[in-house]
Amino acid sequence: MSDAASGEGIGQPVRRKEDFRFITGNGHYTDDINRPRQTWACFLRSPHAHARIRSIDTSAAEAAPGVVAIFTGRHVADDGLGGLICGWTVTSKDGTPMKVGPHPILALDTVRYVGDHVAMVVAETLADARAAAELIDVDYEALPATVSLSACQSAGAPQVHPEAPRNTCFEWELGNKAETEAAFAKADRIVKLDLKNNRLIPNAMEPRAALGEFDKGTGIYTLHTTSQNPHVARLVLSAFVGVAPEHKLRVIAPDVGGGFGSKIFIYAEETACVWAAAKVGRPIKWTADRSEAFLSDAHGRDHLSHAELALDKDGKFLGLRVKTVANLGAYLSTFSASVPTYLYGTLLSGQYDIPAIYVEVDGVYTHTAPVDAYRGAGRPEATYLVERIVETAARETGIDPAELRRRNYIRTFPHQTPVIMNYDTGDYEASLAAAMEAIDYKGFPARKAEAAKRGMLRGIGFSSYIEACGLAPSAAVGSLGAGVGLWESAEVRVNPTGDVEVLTGSHSHGQGHETTFAQLVASRLGIPLANVEIVHGDTDKVQFGMGTYGSRSGAVGMSAIAKALDKIETKAKKIAAHLMEAAVEDIVFENGTFTVQGTDKSLAWAELSLAAYTAHGFPSSEIEPGLKEGAFYDPTNFTFPAGCHICEVEVDPDTGIVKIAKFVAVDDFGTIINPLIVEGQVHGGIAQGIGQALLEHGVYDADSGQLITGSYMDYCMPRADDLPSFSLGFTTTVCPSNPLGMKGCGEAGAIASPPAIINAVTDALGIRDIEMPATPARVWTALQSVASRAAAE
Amino acid sequence: MPVVSMTVNGKPASADVEARTLLVQFIREQLGLTGTHVGCDTSQCGACVVHVDGRAVKSCTMLAAQAEGADIVTIEGLAKDGELHPVQAAFREHHGLQCGFCTPGMIMTAVDMIRRKPDLDEETVRDELEGNICRCTGYHNIVKAILAASREMR
Numbered sequence: 001m002s003d004a005a006s007g008e009g010i011g012q013p014v015r016r017k018e019d020f021r022f023i024t025g026n027g028h029y030t031d032d033i034n035r036p037r038q039t040w041a042c043f044l045r046s047p048h049a050h051a052r053i054r055s056i057d058t059s060a061a062e063a064a065p066g067v068v069a070i071f072t073g074r075h076v077a078d079d080g081l082g083g084l085i086c087g088w089t090v091t092s093k094d095g096t097p098m099k100v101g102p103h104p105i106l107a108l109d110t111v112r113y114v115g116d117h118v119a120m121v122v123a124e125t126l127a128d129a130r131a132a133a134e135l136i137d138v139d140y141e142a143l144p145a146t147v148s149l150s151a152c153q154s155a156g157a158p159q160v161h162p163e164a165p166r167n168t169c170f171e172w173e174l175g176n177k178a179e180t181e182a183a184f185a186k187a188d189r190i191v192k193l194d195l196k197n198n199r200l201i202p203n204a205m206e207p208r209a210a211l212g213e214f215d216k217g218t219g220i221y222t223l224h225t226t227s228q229n230p231h232v233a234r235l236v237l238s239a240f241v242g243v244a245p246e247h248k249l250r251v252i253a254p255d256v257g258g259g260f261g262s263k264i265f266i267y268a269e270e271t272a273c274v275w276a277a278a279k280v281g282r283p284i285k286w287t288a289d290r291s292e293a294f295l296s297d298a299h300g301r302d303h304l305s306h307a308e309l310a311l312d313k314d315g316k317f318l319g320l321r322v323k324t325v326a327n328l329g330a331y332l333s334t335f336s337a338s339v340p341t342y343l344y345g346t347l348l349s350g351q352y353d354i355p356a357i358y359v360e361v362d363g364v365y366t367h368t369a370p371v372d373a374y375r376g377a378g379r380p381e382a383t384y385l386v387e388r389i390v391e392t393a394a395r396e397t398g399i400d401p402a403e404l405r406r407r408n409y410i411r412t413f414p415h416q417t418p419v420i421m422n423y424d425t426g427d428y429e430a431s432l433a434a435a436m437e438a439i440d441y442k443g444f445p446a447r448k449a450e451a452a453k454r455g456m457l458r459g460i461g462f463s464s465y466i467e468a469c470g471l472a473p474s475a476a477v478g479s480l481g482a483g484v485g486l487w488e489s490a491e492v493r494v495n496p497t498g499d500v501e502v503l504t505g506s507h508s509h510g511q512g513h514e515t516t517f518a519q520l521v522a523s524r525l526g527i528p529l530a531n532v533e534i535v536h537g538d539t540d541k542v543q544f545g546m547g548t549y550g551s552r553s554g555a556v557g558m559s560a561i562a563k564a565l566d567k568i569e570t571k572a573k574k575i576a577a578h579l580m581e582a583a584v585e586d587i588v589f590e591n592g593t594f595t596v597q598g599t600d601k602s603l604a605w606a607e608l609s610l611a612a613y614t615a616h617g618f619p620s621s622e623i624e625p626g627l628k629e630g631a632f633y634d635p636t637n638f639t640f641p642a643g644c645h646i647c648e649v650e651v652d653p654d655t656g657i658v659k660i661a662k663f664v665a666v667d668d669f670g671t672i673i674n675p676l677i678v679e680g681q682v683h684g685g686i687a688q689g690i691g692q693a694l695l696e697h698g699v700y701d702a703d704s705g706q707l708i709t710g711s712y713m714d715y716c717m718p719r720a721d722d723l724p725s726f727s728l729g730f731t732t733t734v735c736p737s738n739p740l741g742m743k744g745c746g747e748a749g750a751i752a753s754p755p756a757i758i759n760a761v762t763d764a765l766g767i768r769d770i771e772m773p774a775t776p777a778r779v780w781t782a783l784q785s786v787a788s789r790a791a792a793e
Numbered sequence: 794m795p796v797v798s799m800t801v802n803g804k805p806a807s808a809d810v811e812a813r814t815l816l817v818q819f820i821r822e823q824l825g826l827t828g829t830h831v832g833c834d835t836s837q838c839g840a841c842v843v844h845v846d847g848r849a850v851k852s853c854t855m856l857a858a859q860a861e862g863a864d865i866v867t868i869e870g871l872a873k874d875g876e877l878h879p880v881q882a883a884f885r886e887h888h889g890l891q892c893g894f895c896t897p898g899m900i901m902t903a904v905d906m907i908r909r910k911p912d913l914d915e916e917t918v919r920d921e922l923e924g925n926i927c928r929c930t931g932y933h934n935i936v937k938a939i940l941a942a943s944r945e946m947r
């Protein structure tokens with residue numbers, strides 16, 4: 001029976017293979033793993049946003065019960081360990097490279113944000129480690145701090161790094177300034193908007209954790225950690241930090257409880273645990289508590305932007321100019337420089353034919369936690385800006401928002417935008433039309449009137465988004481400053497019994513790779529899904545890989561598997577030709593069976609597999625025994641998922657509470673392997689987007705630099721009763737730049753939804769703008785000023 | 794150190810614990826039942842929900858000593874004789890989990906919810922899930938799974 005017929009093939013909503021262990025409590029997350037003679041680490045963190053460390057006295061702590069060792073920045077430096085790095089170099093418009101301040105694993109003489117790492121206590125129990133950390137006496141000289149994006153570049157602002165005057169890491173530009181100025185000069189209308197993209201704290205439900213081990217006999221270090229890309233972690237820890245040579249370091253990312261970008265990065269705690277394991281000669285475990293996660297996980301977004309859109313008299317877009325200040329936090333995190341530049345500026349054309357675009361981005365340091373990629377990374381910020389200003393333009397010109405979008409959609413492909421990207425394919429009109437149909441756009445006025453009868457304000461908002469996924473190709477990202485290649489690897493191992501292990505460099509932390517990747521393999525080889533095992537997340541098993549982020553695992557990771565499967569098929573056919581005494585050109589492989597064209601000779605997959613290993617039936621001088629192939633796949637372009645989200649909200653004018661009445665998402669992800677999993681990805685993304693638009697905000701106190709939103713008491717996570725059920729639809733244009741036609745679906749929801757919601761809220765309130773998150777307090781305040789304005793008129 | 798004794802997943806369990814040991818620590822560290830998770834330090838995420846004498850409880854809000862003599866069921870004890878509990882099966886069927894970290898707490902909460910409220914509707918499920926945070930699923934499929942399980946168990 002073929003896989004498709006059995007419901008396991010490509011495009012089938014196969015129930016996940018990985019679920020059994022999670023629903024029965026048998027997952028293995030890092031914190032679930034314990035070792036004999038294990039010790040516990042606790043990190044002493046800076047209580048100041050900015051301070052000089054005059055001295056650290058650890059004597060009392062060292063004498064405390066259970067303490068095994070205490071490490072400070074001095075120990076780290078004396079051991080010759082390097083600091084943490086940023087793997088992407090951005091060049092300023094004057095041609096100078098970005099200005100990078102050192103990022104020590106444990107602070108040496110200065111702390112630069114609340115939560116910065118000062119010392120590491122290793123003790124017999126976690127309670128001992130925590131108690132001892134309290135006894136460390138740090139003599140701080142508190143210094144003035146800057147946490148404000150708008151003030152950090154001014155002359156008198158406290159400096160985060162002496163290397164970066166005016167706290168400016170880079171002043172980057174993209175696009176054509178002169179052409180853009182010329183476009184604005186001939187515009188009939190210029191629409192202007194100031195926007196804030198609020199700071200978010202990722203909050204994967206599993207906090208970061210590490211278990212560092214050192215084997216004295218072999219000199220091999222092992223780090224179990226909550227990572228989205230264990231191989232990159234190993235490379236950085238080896239080549240840049242210098243913990244151990246690469247072949248003496250094994251990094252394992254077992255089950256990982258969500259990442260959303262925050263577990264891409266190489267952090268101080270994980271690094272310190274594996275390094276110190278050799279020093280103390282015992283395993284060291286560390287698991288962040290939620291408060292530590294709030295303080296020290298890399299945050300997301302945090303932009304301040306001014307945007308201007310030039311239109312002609314018919315509402316055609318002529319040009320877009322943007323000035324953005326992007327918060328990088330106190331140190332550059334692993335990929336932070338790329339996020340507000342190449343993952344942001346390059347998407348400012350949206351779905352529109354905009355002939356001239358010019359964007360300037362200042363990346364700035366503040367005394368706050370590092371800011372790096374969080375679900376969408378740069379693309380939500382770009383989409384928010386584009387879709388907010390387009391909606392504002394629609395209101396100011398009086399053109400229906402759908403119609404204004406239509407007039408400006410890109411309709412021929414490939415399309416070269418003025419900001420690097422070359423869109424390969426798409427049909428924006430199709431997703432807009434499907435979304436308008438699904439939400440019943442025509443019926444909106446009636447729904448609004450009905451809501452008004454109930455005293456509610458109903459509004460509708462559009463978001464026509466595009467993103468660039470499948471982060472790649474390597475040469476392209478290299479030319480833009482990436483320090484890594486962005487291909488993916490795969491190895492397909494066929495066992496003598498015919499079952500298959502697939503080793504992938506992608507990493508699953510909720511995305512369901514064990515199922516979707518297996519669907520691809522099972523359908524290609526014509527074997528049951530149960531006979532395919534996906535292996536990932538261990539540098540000892542998988543030779544190298546780039547990991548999972550940027551919605552790249554389908555388009556890039558699965559393409560690598562497809563490429564390895566091509567090689568498997570080629571070799572298997574050669575073997576089959578020998579076994580069935582036929583010409584290799586006459587061998588047909590279908591539904592798990594090799595046949596010789598025009599004959600009744602056939603060979604089952606399992607027979608062929610066994611024959612490959614017995615190697616009796618073919619000349620091993622010509623064909624090597626065994627059946628195992630690997631591939632590295634480097635795509636030819638980014639992929640460009642796109643679609644249209646439409647949101648309807650109802651605002652209660654008495655309380656300012658915004659309720660999402662309807663949410664429709666129509667996405668074009670190209671080929672879909674498993675619709676159940678894809679829908680789940682969209683749901684989760686939309687929820688995070690609703691969180692950004694209505695609930696979540698990472699806030700530092702302007703004076704003290706303390707993180708005010710440091711727990712679930714003050715950081716408003718989306719709960720079930722904050723969200724509606726979502727209505728999803730799909731349109732399809734097949735991606736031409738990878739063999740499977742996939743585009744990526746992991747981030748779309750978080751990218752598309754915030755502007756749809758804010759467009760709906762501002763429509764409901766009849767106002768031009770409201771800051772995210774549109775909390776009840778903000779909405780209520782906005783309503784009061786609308787009311788007082790109305791009263792005055 | 795006081796000795797605490799209770800029944801966990803039908804088997805007697807007892808250990809010397811420090812007085813400050815939380816029930817969740819006892820379950821994870823003493824008993825090695827790591828299906829129950831810890832996702833916060835302010836008793837808000839629900840990753841740690843277990844059943845104490847048949848009722849859903851956040852095991853991070855309770856001392857092990859307070860569970861003396863209690864009958865505890867954790868996610869590991871939910872399936873009977875190799876048969877998934879209908880709520881477990883529904884989570885799988887409706888893709889109510891992604892990373893799986895919130896899942897044990899979600900399932901234990903859902904079982905209790907269905908027991909208390911046999912006539913669940915979407916709004917009630919969403920209200921009842923107020924104490925369980927999931928960052929992956931947007932709750933859409935969790936709600937669907939709970940409603941499906943509750944229909945099946947009626």
Ligand code: FES
Binds near residue numbers: 831833838841852
């Ligand atoms: S760990 Fe118990 S509620 Fe979060």
Ligand code: FES
Binds near residue numbers: 891896927929
């Ligand atoms: S499935 Fe990941 S937190 Fe719920």
